[in-house]
Amino acid sequence: MSIQRADIEKLAELARIHVNEDTVTATTLGINRVLELIDQLRAADTTGIAPLANPLDATQRLREDLVSETVDRDALQAAAPAVEAGLYLVPKVVE
Amino acid sequence: MSWETVIGLEVHLQLATRSKLFSGAATAFGAAPNTQACAIDLALPGTLPLLNKAAVEMAIRFGLAVDAEINPVSVFERKNYFYPDLPKGYQTTQLAHPIVGPGHLDIELADGREKRIRIHHAHLEEDAGKSLHEDFHGLSGIDLNRAGTPLIEIVTEPDLRNAEEAVAFAKKLHAIVTALGISDGDMSQGSMRFDVNVSVRRPGEPLGTRTETKNLNSFRFMERAIAKEVARQIGVLEDGGRVLQETRLYDGDTDSARAMRSKEEANDYRYFPCPDLLPVHVAPALIEQLRASQPELPDARRARFVAEHGLSDYDAGQLAADTPTAHYFEAAAKASGDPKLAANWLMGEIAARLNSTETAIAACPVSPAQLGGLLQRILDRTISNAIARQVFDALWNGASDADAVIEAKGLKQVSDSGAIAALVDQVLVANPKQVADYRAAPDDKKAKMFGFFVGQAMKASGGKVNPQQLNALLAARLNG
Structure with missing residues (x-):
């Protein structure tokens, strides 16, 4: 399995990552090397083995439904570049 | 040649938990902006999600209510896209392994037939925040209070064939989730939102290209948006055009819709299992415990209202669908001792008042106990129906109980035969011409003319005369 330059350009756009003429070739090659590793993994015989969503043999812990967080809005918003009226x-986003 | 409409729904339902799906921040509606968005909801570095047990249980309750399989293992995945109201850059949701598998819901069609609508699955996910596009100096304002609020998304198979069926399904779903208590179902606050997938085809042909109209938040808008989209697609196809797969936005205020964005680009969400969350295991014991404690659902309640209270199937259906109404009815039926009369008042006088004043049944100024007290006075003939409406009026406006109103206003029905006879005489003496006309009239005309005398006597007594006695005495005098 390998991917082309056009795939990289599309992924970069979806991920909002800037790739330019200089880096797109190297990125394509680099990701294709990773995909070669994945191809090796895929070659392993997994007949009869259930797919794994997580490598840990553990179950998600559940939390009681309680309001435990107090929100200090001013403190949280101190890190934001711009706030107004809470x-x-x-930048304007209108669909 | 005719067209066939094919509709599938995706329903986003906010769960009635106190805290968020993955954090301990509050979910209450209407708080000041960003006062319920904690570090986890804001996706600050180093934070990790911890799953809310109540949300998992509510999803399972929903699954049980629609006869669905509950998956013993479900997995959260990341749906990646960029939008300012989604702080993490991905929505935590479920895709390949949702908690609720295939189920179904039976809806009642206009002609009384039942139709089974298959549910493809339902999954747990988090809601996004809200963007406000009023002018903030050319910027948008973001309120993340809603970010992380637990949702279940319910996805149907494309089994619906017209707007009426879609609305019937939506209403039934609403009745079930509010009966389960897993959502407040308040559509004006966005607790239940519908995405409608619509396509048209010639009967027997493969499915046509579908469009998705998003975020409809009322039954009426849903009905109109579907009608509009069906007409648009048929128009495009009959003009020799092609329906484009796209997401559309419907504006209920202007009853208009427009294409939102090209689906191909936006649809590439690059899902993958969320490394921050482990698979969710649901023990069979938990499922059985929840099954055993499921509240009564509208269909069962309707059947019980027929069997236990002797209501017609129609009336039972009306009263059973909405849980607060059903509870009010049962309390008033008990307080009055006459379920049928309580049902009539609830669907008549009370429904009309609640409607005209836009009041929810839970906020009805007349309690079931007060209504019961009033109905008892009708049943023991202390007052007539007409007077009862006056008493009801007083109760609606704050009077404490029916007996006090009847006493204070002297509304007790006159059932003393001597007094009624005197009243009848008074009416006959005052209207000699009508009496003569009546006596000269052929029998088939008399019934209608008789009403005139009843009306006069009622008027003269202020509506307080026992109607049965009045009719009997009047008939005796006029015909005798």
Whole structure:
């Protein structure tokens, strides 16, 4: 399995990562090397083995439904570039 | 040649938990912006999710209510996309292994027939925040209070064939989830939101290209949006065009819709299992414990109202669908001792008042006990139905109980035959011409003319005369 330059460009756009003319070739090669490793893993015989969603042999712990967090909005918003009327401000997004 | 409409629904239901799906922040509606968005909801570095047990149990309750398989192991995945109201850059949701597997819901069609609608699956996921596009100096404002609120997304098979069926399904679903108590079902606050997948085809042909209209938050909007989209697609196809697979937005205020974005690009979410969450194991013992404690659902309640209270199937259906209404009915039926009369009042006078004043039954100013007290006075003939409406009026406006109102206003029904006879005489003497006309009229005309005298006597007594006695005495005098 290998991917092409066009795949990298599309993924980069979806992930909001900037790749330019200089880096796209190297990135394509690098990711293809990772995919070769994955191909080796896929070659292993997994007949009769249930797929694993997580390598830990453990079960998700559950939390009681209690309100345990107190929100210090001012402290949390101190890290934000722009706030107003309690809202985080971001570049305009209208679909 | 005719067209066949094919509809599938995706329903987002906010669960009635106190805290978020993965954090201990509160979920209460209407809090000041970002006062319920904690570090976990904001996806600050180093935070980890911890799954809410109540949300898992509510999802299982839903699954049991629609006869679905509950998957013993379910897995959370990351759905990756960028939008400012999604702080993590991905939504934690379920895809390949949802908690609730295939189930079904039977809806009642307009002609009374039942139709089974298959449910493909239902999964747990978190809600996103809200973007406010009012002008913040050319910026958007983000409120993340809703971010992380637990949802179940319920996905149907494309089994619905018109807007009416879709609405019937949506209403039934609403009745079930509110009866289960897993959601407040308040659509005006976004607790239940519908995405509608619509396509059209010639009968017998393969499925046509579908569009998805998102975030419909009322039954009426859903019905209109479907009708509009079906008409649009038929128009496109009959003009020789092609329906594009796209996401559409419907604006209920203007009854108009537009394409939102090309689905191909946006649809590439690169799902993968969330490394921060382990697979969720549901023990058979938990399923059995929840099954044993499921509340009564509307269909069962309807059957019980027929069997236990002697209501017609129609009335029982009306009262059983909405849980607060059903509870009110049962309390009033008990307090009055006459379920049928309580049902009539609830669906008549009370429903009309609640409607015209836009009041929820839970906030009805007349309690079931007060209504019961009023109905008892009708049943023991202390007051007539007409007077009862006056008493009801007083109760609605804050009077304490029916007996006090009847006493204070002197509304007790006159059932003393001497007094009624005197009243009848008074009416006959005052209307000699009508009496003569009545006596000269052919029998088939008399019934209608008789009503005039009843009306006059009622008017003269302020509506307080016992109607049966009045009718008997009037008939005796006029015909005798």
